[in-house]
Amino acid sequence: AQSVTQLGSHVSVSEGALVLLRCNYSSSVPPYLFWYVQYPNQGLQLLLKYTTGATLVKGINGFEAEFKKSETSFHLTKPSAHMSDAAEYFCAVSLNAGKSTFGDGTTLTVKP
Amino acid sequence: DAGVIQSPRHEVTEMGQEVTLRCKPISGHDYLFWYRQTMMRGLELLIYFNNNVPIDDSGMPEDRFSAKMPNASFSTLKIQPSEPRDSAVYFCASRGLAATDTQYFGPGTRLTVL
Numbered sequence: 001a002q003s004v005t006q007l008g009s010h011v012s013v014s015e016g017a018l019v020l021l022r023c024n025y026s027s028s029v030p031p032y033l034f035w036y037v038q039y040p041n042q043g044l045q046l047l048l049k050y051t052t053g054a055t056l057v058k059g060i061n062g063f064e065a066e067f068k069k070s071e072t073s074f075h076l077t078k079p080s081a082h083m084s085d086a087a088e089y090f091c092a093v094s095l096n097a098g099k100s101t102f103g104d105g106t107t108l109t110v111k112p
Numbered sequence: 113d114a115g116v117i118q119s120p121r122h123e124v125t126e127m128g129q130e131v132t133l134r135c136k137p138i139s140g141h142d143y144l145f146w147y148r149q150t151m152m153r154g155l156e157l158l159i160y161f162n163n164n165v166p167i168d169d170s171g172m173p174e175d176r177f178s179a180k181m182p183n184a185s186f187s188t189l190k191i192q193p194s195e196p197r198d199s200a201v202y203f204c205a206s207r208g209l210a211a212t213d214t215q216y217f218g219p220g221t222r223l224t225v226l
Contacts, residue, residue, distance in 0.1 A: 032212050034214070036215075043203055043220055102157075105154060
């Protein structure tokens with residue numbers, strides 16, 4: 001079975017501050033990991049994904065995430081938050097050719 | 113490609129009425145997913161198809177919900193009869209064959225049942 005836990009349903013940062021959104025997964029086999037972002041009144045869209053190879057993955061809009069097998073984590077970071085980053089972020093895990101399991105989501109608020 | 117297309121974008125109906133939501137996936141994608149999103153329950157997977165065949169419908173809340181995929185380019189989610197607690201945003205998503213492929217989400221249908 002696979003599962004995803006996102007720590008913190010709400011995260012608030014100041015503009016220009018570091019963004020850190022936490023994701024831990026549970027999987028019996030090496031997983032494929034994804035971060036999706038949902039802006040207000042829109043569907044989810046891919047930020048980045050880890051499949052194999054380099055464990056530090058870079059995505060769109062300056063976001064990156066590092067796959068740490070020993071910690072079963074895939075945390076999302078961005079060095080400097082921008083107002084436009086305010087959105088809901090979902091971590092997801094996929095094991096095989098079927099459904100993905102999504103976390104509960106983290107709402108990011110960016111304060112001016 | 114135009115992406116995943118959903119219609120209607122907004123639907124307001126009265127309790128007891130039949131509601132049909134429609135989805136056109138990205139051409140060539142093998143998988144199609146239906147999700148429901150609410151503030152209380154978050155994002156829930158309702159059902160998904162592989163090559164037009166339903167694979168897992170364990171997320172469908174009740175017999176009032178049904179989904180079909182008559183061909184590779186069209187799927188429907190039907191609620192009959194609708195209830196106020198069905199009010200939510202319903203998303204359709206499609207994906208290629210591999211587990212490493214990205215899911216592409218449609219813009220969603222916002223359903224309000226009065």
